[in-house]
Amino acid sequence: MEKEQSIYYYYLISCRDELVKHSYIGKTQNFELRKQHHKYHCNDSKYPQHNYKLYKTIRKYGGFLNFKIELIYEVHGLSRQEACEFERALYDEYRPSLNNNIPNRSYKEYIRDNYKQILIKRKDRENCFWCQKSVLKSHMKNHRKSKKCLLKKTKKLKNEILDKLQIK
Numbered sequence: 268m269e270k271e272q273s274i275y276y277y278y279l280i281s282c283r284d285e286l287v288k289h290s291y292i293g294k295t296q297n298f299e300l301r302k303q304h305h306k307y308h309c310n311d312s313k314y315p316q317h318n319y320k321l322y323k324t325i326r327k328y329g330g331f332l333n334f335k336i337e338l339i340y341e342v343h344g345l346s347r348q349e350a351c352e353f354e355r356a357l358y359d360e361y362r363p364s365l366n367n368n369i370p371n372r373s374y375k376e377y378i379r380d381n382y383k384q385i386l387i388k389r390k391d392r393e394n395c396f397w398c399q400k401s402v403l404k405s406h407m408k409n410h411r412k413s414k415k416c417l418l419k420k421t422k423k424l425k426n427e428i429l430d431k432l433q434i435k
């Protein structure tokens with residue numbers, strides 16, 4: 268199979284209001300342009316996409332500005348076919364409510380089968396306040412509940428108290 272060696276960007280659309288659980292996974296080769304298209308499709312009824320479930324839902328929950336589009340992966344070296352497979356694999360990880368396609372392979376299986384051939388860069392990371400580990404922003408909540416992080420947190424808080432009391 269011919270490899271196109273192009274870069275694919277995968278993104279997550281979710282509501283800024285965390286109580287609204289709807290989300291959408293998309294892929295593109297031009298992230299900035301794709302974001303613009305989402306905006307036009309959502310706001311302008313002249314586009315046939317305007318009545319997609321995605322845009323109806325966005326309009327229902329406060330409109331385009333109440334949603335964020337986060338880059339979650341930048342992947343190099345995929346053929347077009349593989350890029351679609353990877354996208355479907357992400358559905359398994361994020362379980363977006365606004366995508367119509369059905370996943371055919373789990374994310375873990377996908378990584379296991381492909382990790383040697385492709386370069387996957389996770390995006391939008393931040394350092395955990397408690398343990399300094401670099402964590403994907405969308406996973407930070409779960410990370411903070413992990414045993415390792417909780418231990419670091421407890422230790423840090425304890426040290427702060429001991430410092431205040433000047434006993435160590």
Ligand SMILES: [Zn+2]
Pocket residue numbers: 395396397398399400410411416417
């Ligand atoms: Zn942590």
